[in-house]
Each structure stands twice: as structure tokens, then as C-alpha cells.
Amino acid sequence: MPQGHHEPGNGTATMTDAPTGFKYRLVDLIRQCNNVPASISSWIAEKNAAILAAAVPGTNPPMFAFWQIDGVRIGLLTPNVAALVAEERNYFDHPKPDVFELRVPENAEDVVAARSAWIAEMVARWRAEDRFPALHGWRNELYSVYGKDGTVALAVERAASGLLGLRTYGCHLTGYTLPKGASHPHKDLKLWIARRSLTKPTFPGLLDNMAAGGLTHGQNPVECIVRECEEEASIPIEIAQARVVPAGLVSYCMRQDHLLSLGGCIGAETQFVFDLLLDEDFVPAINDGEVHGFTLMRVDEVVAAMRRGEFKPNCAVVTIDFLVRHGYITPDTEPDYVEIVHGSHRPLEWEFPGPSSYAHTLSKGSQ
Numbered sequence: 415m416p417q418g419h420h421e422p423g424n425g426t427a428t429m430t431d432a433p434t435g436f437k438y439r440l441v442d443l444i445r446q447c448n449n450v451p452a453s454i455s456s457w458i459a460e461k462n463a464a465i466l467a468a469a470v471p472g473t474n475p476p477m478f479a480f481w482q483i484d485g486v487r488i489g490l491l492t493p494n495v496a497a498l499v500a501e502e503r504n505y506f507d508h509p510k511p512d513v514f515e516l517r518v519p520e521n522a523e524d525v526v527a528a529r530s531a532w533i534a535e536m537v538a539r540w541r542a543e544d545r546f547p548a549l550h551g552w553r554n555e556l557y558s559v560y561g562k563d564g565t566v567a568l569a570v571e572r573a574a575s576g577l578l579g580l581r582t583y584g585c586h587l588t589g590y591t592l593p594k595g596a597s598h599p600h601k602d603l604k605l606w607i608a609r610r611s612l613t614k615p616t617f618p619g620l621l622d623n624m625a626a627g628g629l630t631h632g633q634n635p636v637e638c639i640v641r642e643c644e645e646e647a648s649i650p651i652e653i654a655q656a657r658v659v660p661a662g663l664v665s666y667c668m669r670q671d672h673l674l675s676l677g678g679c680i681g682a683e684t685q686f687v688f689d690l691l692l693d694e695d696f697v698p699a700i701n702d703g704e705v706h707g708f709t710l711m712r713v714d715e716v717v718a719a720m721r722r723g724e725f726k727p728n729c730a731v732v733t734i735d736f737l738v739r740h741g742y743i744t745p746d747t748e749p750d751y752v753e754i755v756h757g758s759h760r761p762l763e764w765e766f767p768g769p770s771s772y773a774h775t776l777s778k779g780s781q
Contacts (some may be wrong), residue, residue, distance in 0.1 A: 422640055434722040440743070441750035443720055443730040444757040448666035450611050451678050454525050454765050458490065462512055465493065474511070476500070478679060481514040481578070483529070483561045483568070486767055490579035492679045494669070498545065505532045518566075529568040530556075537574040546679025548577045551615045556631035557582055564770025566586070569631040577677035581766040582628065585639040586732040587658065587688040589624035589647070589698070592711070598740035605716050605733070606698060608646070609706040609724065616673075619706065621719055623733065624690070624698065627777040635686040636660065643690070647698035659689045664758045667765070682762050686737070687732055713742055731758050 445748070446690035451457040456679055462477040469475045476497035481489045491499060491514070499506055507515040553572040559580055561567030575582050588605040596602065608622040619709040628641040629635060639658060665684040671709035698708045711719070717737075720730045735758050737743045738751075744752045762768065 436718070438721050440720070440748065441715070441753050443725070443727065443734065444666075446727045447668045447683075447731050447777060448693055448757040449669050450667040453489070454554050454667070454680070458512065462515075464715060472476045472487075477512055479512045479514055480779045481506070481516065483516045483559075484518075485515070485717050486567075486588075487560045488559055488561055488567065488580060488766060490606050490679055495577060495579075497548075497676075498540065502536055505536065505669070526568055526677055527562050530570070533568060533570055533574075533578075534580065537571055537577070546577055546677050547674045549573050555628065557628065558631045558769070560767045562767070564767055566631075566769075572628060572630075575631060576681055577735075579678045579680060579682075581682040581684065581762060583635075583686070584626060584686050584770075585635050585642065585686045585688065586623045586626040586729065587690055588733065589690045589692050590736075592690055593694070599742050603713055603740075604710050604741070605713070605736075606647075606692065607711050607716060607719075608698075609709070611704055611706050614704070619725050620726045621730075622705070622729045623728050624708070626685075626732075627730070629686070639686070639688045645702045646700075647661045647708065648701045649690070649692075652720055653698050654690070657690055657692075659691075661689045661736075663687065664728075664731050664761050665760045666728070666758060667760055668729065669760065682766050684729065684762060684768065685728065685732060687735060689736065697715045713737065734758065743769065 416495045417471060423647045443602050454780050458478045458480070465477050476493040479496040481491060481499070486653055496514070500508060505517060507517060511517060516529060516532070519525055519532070522528035522595045523761045529612075537549065540546060541552060555572040556569040557572050557575050557580065558566050559568050559570055570578065570580060591604045591606075592598075592600055593602050606624045608624055608650070610617055610620050610622050623644045625639065625642040627638060636658070640651060640654045643654040643658070644651050663684055664687055668681045668683065669679070671679055700707065717735060719725060720733065725733065734743065734754060738755060743751065743754070748754065
């Protein structure tokens, strides 16, 4: 199986070039991920109006529905999922046709744990009944769901997060090399690009960031990316801990109705992004089977691959963000610069709450 290897040549991309055969502009790659209208509520109202207009008079067809905890919206359900949630009367109230409210468990000492157990039982039952293809990819990993005041409201099986229309979080790392003593922007910048395993259930064989992973329940972002560096690229933990630089966030809201393996209508996602400057003689190695191989690529090669549609969509967004932050994509070279920057930093808190902090994930020794 391929390990890391170097591509020959040097040079950087001119962002406004449009060689024949390219499928996308850079802004198209942002739009692939951030393709839900600014007002999700208005968009869903229009969808539901169309459903009612097409329904047989006197019937109550299932509709798109938001679900809430303590009056705070946390997710969006497609009609087929909403139809099943409507049957879960022990767990949910249904105050409006387009709203479900997760109940408060009676006499529960730990409300978060009790609610998490409710949802776990529900989705495990759906999995056993083979209700949705999305649950075929069961991970036995939990994602945190945030509610009122940015606190954890419950934890949900990762494979069910898209199905339940939840906002999710991940960590992505861009590994790169520069000549010794050089700084950004530099014509000899090279990026280590991963190719996803050919057997992955989602986006098999597409190009990816050097290391990435979902942010699981109870884990903080730095712990997550250090773990992924070692697991996916065999980057020694001591190197990752010493050199990984937190570099902000990208966030977007993506329609997923064409992605049956994810199962939802939308995916509101926030990715913590990290940079890692590696020695020029370092070569990553496959470790956990998530990656098919690694290639060291020039900026122009990376941009060309993105524009040919060879990247997993959100990994293209992370890579574009890296190139913006370090001066390789600028207002002078990219006519869609403003939309690129805004579209990769959607303020999701307007629609779904996020964490107030990650202090609750830190061990006493790391505080």
C-alpha cells in the first residue's frame, strides 16, 4: 500500500488561472459545503409548504421538523425521520407540526445521561430494524450535542448524527514543509495530502487533509488532533504536541439529501483547524487503515486537484482556509475572495448552539 512520497517540481498557483478541464472555481468548492440558504427556518417553511400543497386533502403528511431540548433548537429531521420520531411518544412531545421537544426525564439524577440513553435506545432499535442506510456505518463513538448556554445536552452515536440533523465538530490538520528559515508565503511551500482509504464508507479514494477526525464526546480539540496525527500519519506524539498550532475554525451548513450514507437533510459542521510545519525529510506512514497513502504536493498541484473535484468537499474548504490565512490566496489574485472567506466561516450559532468552552474536557493536569 502506498506510503508518503514526494512530487517533483516547484512553483505556486495563480488562483485566477482557469485551465481547460477544471470543473470548479475555488468558490464553487466553498459552495459545495455551504449550500443551505442563510435562513434555515424560511427554507424549511418553503419545503413544508410544498409538501402540504401536494398532499391529499385532509391528511397530515410528515414534514421537515426541528427538534429541541429545553426550547433550544439542536437538530433538523427529514420527513421520513420525523415520521418515526412522532411515534416515540415516551421521549418526545410534538407541540407543532414542525417541532419536536425532547422531554425532561422524570426523577433522573443525571438528565444528560438519561436523555442520551433515550436517544441511544431509539437509534439502536432503528439500526436493528434496518430503517436507514446511515446506521450501517455504526461507529461506537459518541458526539456531544450542545444546548442551552452552550452546555452539553446529550451524547449521540456518531452514525446517527447526520440522521438527526445535529451540528457536529471535527479537527483537521494541514501538514506542510518550507525551506529552512523560510516564511509564508513562499514559492516552495508543499503540503502533505492524504488519499482516503478506497474502502471507506464515505468519499472513498478522495484526497484529504494530512490528519483529521471527528471530535468525540468528552474530548478537547488538541487531544483529538494529536491522536489523529499518530493514528493516521504516524506522526510521533511528542512532535505533534510540540508543533501543532491551533489556527481557528471553519464552519458551514451543507445539504446532505443526496448522501444516503449520512442520512440527513443538512450537516451543520464546525472544524477546528490546525497547522503543522514538518521537517523536509519527514515522510508520513499509514497506521490505522483510514488512509490509502500520502503525497507531498506543490500549491499549484493542490489547487488543480481541488478544482478537478478530487478532494473530499470539507477538506477542500480546510485547505482553502490554510491558503487564505498564509497569503497564497489574496484579494489581488482571487476574484471571489470575499465569498470564499465568508462562506467558510458561517456563524452557525444563529441556527444551532455550540459549546461555550471546552473546559469540561480538560483533565486537571492540563488546566
